[in-house]
Amino acid sequence: MSLGELLKELRGDEGLRNAAKRMEITYSYLAMLEKGTDRRTGKPLKPTPETLQQIASAYKYDYMKLIEAAGYLLDPAYNPALKEPFAHNSSLQQWYKSLPDRNEKDVEKLKTIWEVIHESGDN
The missing domain is CATH 1.10.260.40 (lambda repressor-like DNA-binding domains)
Structure with missing residues (x-):
């Protein structure tokens, strides 16, 4: 509607x-x-x-x-839940929140790791 x-x-x-x-x-x-x-x-x-x-x-x-x-x-400006990492995946979000001392740098490291894994899957 x-x-x-x-x-x-x-x-x-x-x-x-x-x-x-x-x-x-x-x-x-x-x-x-x-x-x-x-x-x-x-x-x-x-x-x-x-x-x-x-x-x-x-x-x-x-x-x-x-x-x-x-x-x-x-x-994200109007939906605060989207400001958090993994906003569209609740299990990843829960996992991330359980990490000690998480911060933006951790998210960037995880992104880099994911990119390496994704690239190795293409070979």
Whole structure:
């Protein structure tokens, strides 16, 4: 489901003006968010995480679900879990966290070791 479809569903029968007022955004901006495009340019519209927070608060909806619908979930700036090494592999992440005195240099060493192993497999 797109962000626009989700926003329409969350708004339900409530009017655009009333919903936008509760979010402290303009009703025309909310209408564009629901359509998914900027009416002036025709380009896709991506609200800021701050705007998504206002929407989540107004609808009493999970902020992270809005972040995901808006395409921010894979952005480390908005998803702290991705800032950690091996964010997409929980078993490797657990193993890494169990290492004593781990740091960025360790990750670089592991990357180098992996590259050597990967290259030797190509021969």
